[in-house]
Amino acid sequence: MQDFTEHNGQLFAEQVSLTELAEQHGTPLYVYSRAAFSRHYQDYANALGDHPGMICYAVKANSNIAVLNVLAQLGAGFDIVSEGELERVLLAGGDPARVVFSGVGKTPAEMRRALDVGVHCFNVESEAEVDVLAAVAAEMGKVARVSLRVNPDVDANTHPYISTGLKENKFGIDIAEAPRVYAHANQLAALQVVGIDCHIGSQLTELSPFVDALDRVLQLVDQLAEQGITIKHLDLGGGLGVTYKDEQPPAVADYMQAIKQRLGNRPLSLIFEPGRSIAANAGVLLTKVEYLKPTPHKNFAIIDAAMNDNIRPSLYQAWQDIRPLQRREGDTQSWDLVGPVCETGDFLGKERQLNLQTGDFLAVMSSGAYGFTMSSNYNSRPRAAEVMVDGDQASVVRARESLASLTQGEVLLSQQLKPS
Numbered sequence: 411m412q413d414f415t416e417h418n419g420q421l422f423a424e425q426v427s428l429t430e431l432a433e434q435h436g437t438p439l440y441v442y443s444r445a446a447f448s449r450h451y452q453d454y455a456n457a458l459g460d461h462p463g464m465i466c467y468a469v470k471a472n473s474n475i476a477v478l479n480v481l482a483q484l485g486a487g488f489d490i491v492s493e494g495e496l497e498r499v500l501l502a503g504g505d506p507a508r509v510v511f512s513g514v515g516k517t518p519a520e521m522r523r524a525l526d527v528g529v530h531c532f533n534v535e536s537e538a539e540v541d542v543l544a545a546v547a548a549e550m551g552k553v554a555r556v557s558l559r560v561n562p563d564v565d566a567n568t569h570p571y572i573s574t575g576l577k578e579n580k581f582g583i584d585i586a587e588a589p590r591v592y593a594h595a596n597q598l599a600a601l602q603v604v605g606i607d608c609h610i611g612s613q614l615t616e617l618s619p620f621v622d623a624l625d626r627v628l629q630l631v632d633q634l635a636e637q638g639i640t641i642k643h644l645d646l647g648g649g650l651g652v653t654y655k656d657e658q659p660p661a662v663a664d665y666m667q668a669i670k671q672r673l674g675n676r677p678l679s680l681i682f683e684p685g686r687s688i689a690a691n692a693g694v695l696l697t698k699v700e701y702l703k704p705t706p707h708k709n710f711a712i713i714d715a716a717m718n719d720n721i722r723p724s725l726y727q728a729w730q731d732i733r734p735l736q737r738r739e740g741d742t743q744s745w746d747l748v749g750p751v752c753e754t755g756d757f758l759g760k761e762r763q764l765n766l767q768t769g770d771f772l773a774v775m776s777s778g779a780y781g782f783t784m785s786s787n788y789n790s791r792p793r794a795a796e797v798m799v800d801g802d803q804a805s806v807v808r809a810r811e812s813l814a815s816l817t818q819g820e821v822l823l824s825q826q827l828k829p830s
């Protein structure tokens with residue numbers, strides 16, 4: 411997290427004091443670094459170099475339109491999984507011709523909108539979807555470019571909830587079945603087969619699962635060529651892990667080098683869909699200590715951020731560092747940092763050595779990916795505001811939700827029954 415650094419015991423985002431942001435905008439507050447988003451994206455773009463292809467940022471990791479706009483300005487493409495994400499990309503100035511549409515459950519309406527704006531490719535996840543997409547495209551008099559997402563049955567060695575490339579997962583088409591489904595798709599006039607797609611999981615910290623998956627995909631490319639089906643691009647999904655604690659994920663450049671080496675002389679362009687490795691270490695979640703509650707068994711610090719703001723610790727037992735915004739001299743104690751939500755699973759960190767006082771501000775580090783996007787209104791808590799820092803400037807890029815917004819769209823039964 412090189413863009414979030416300490417000066418004289420105070421934590422900064424680029425050149426902006428996080429304490430000042432917390433005081434000015436209140437907590438819980440997400441704070442992002444434009445420099446970090448940009449550098450992480452550029453790492454991919456530089457590593458791809460002049461090899462034909464695209465870096466399609468996975469919008470689900472952090473979909474704030476200011477974030478998407480920063481990436482769009484750098485020439486990024488986008489990996490989307492819903493019409494909502496597509497609309498965000500368009501609002502942010504993203505180029506639809508650089509969008510890939512993933513996801514197991516695209517509806518015909520979503521397909522129509524994507525065909526209307528001209529997305530680059532649909533990553534199709536089942537044989538049934540092949541037929542629905544062909545019917546929608548035919549009805550519109552269009553040809554949809556498709557990749558089939560294949561499931562290579564590779565163990566990504568990651569948390570089971572974010573592992574996607576095993577036979578028992580709902581994603582993709584079994585790689586053994588793929589030649590038959592490709593043959594079927596290839597004879598449908600409303601589809602143009604252009605690629606193969608594969609995404610085996612998230613937070614991968616070793617290269618070997620990626621390389622194993624690629625080897626299987628390349629075998630399929632060769633087999634399809636024998637069937638007379640020419641694959642133009644490989645989409646290798648996202649998944650490169652980040653350092654939350656002491657993980658040592660491969661460098662982007664090494665990852666890409668390993669991939670390029672294995673392509674041999676096949677003229678394949680490359681698409682990558684990184685989410686976490688661009689966003690996670692580009693953001694923090696600021697929170698305030700509301701109450702200290704030492705007990706004979708455990709010390710609880712009740713903070714104003716909760717599982718509705720960042721569900722990763724509760725859902726995946728994820729560990730994210732928690733640091734004071736202003737370091738204090740003196741002894742530390744072990745604290746469980748828990749939120750106000752009425753669930754035992756509502757914690758952001760357990761057994762952290764900190765020197766705490768009521769009113770202290772803390773930062774939950776590495777919160778830029780799957781933080782705000784997975785947040786909810788559980789316990790009727792308005793969602794946090796989001797701020798983007800750029801050098802010595804800070805801008806609110808999403809206002810804190812109001813209490814009124816919580817009930818927007820809800821009506822009393824008696825109002826429903828009123829004759830119109």
Ligand code: LLP
Binds near residue numbers: 648649780
């Ligand atoms: N492409 C596809 C088709 C995906 O399903 C995903 C993530 C990505 C790309 C981006 O993967 P990344 O580069 O971020 O690993 N909420 C979980 C992570 C879920 C990942 C879902 N798919 C977490 O907070 O750890």
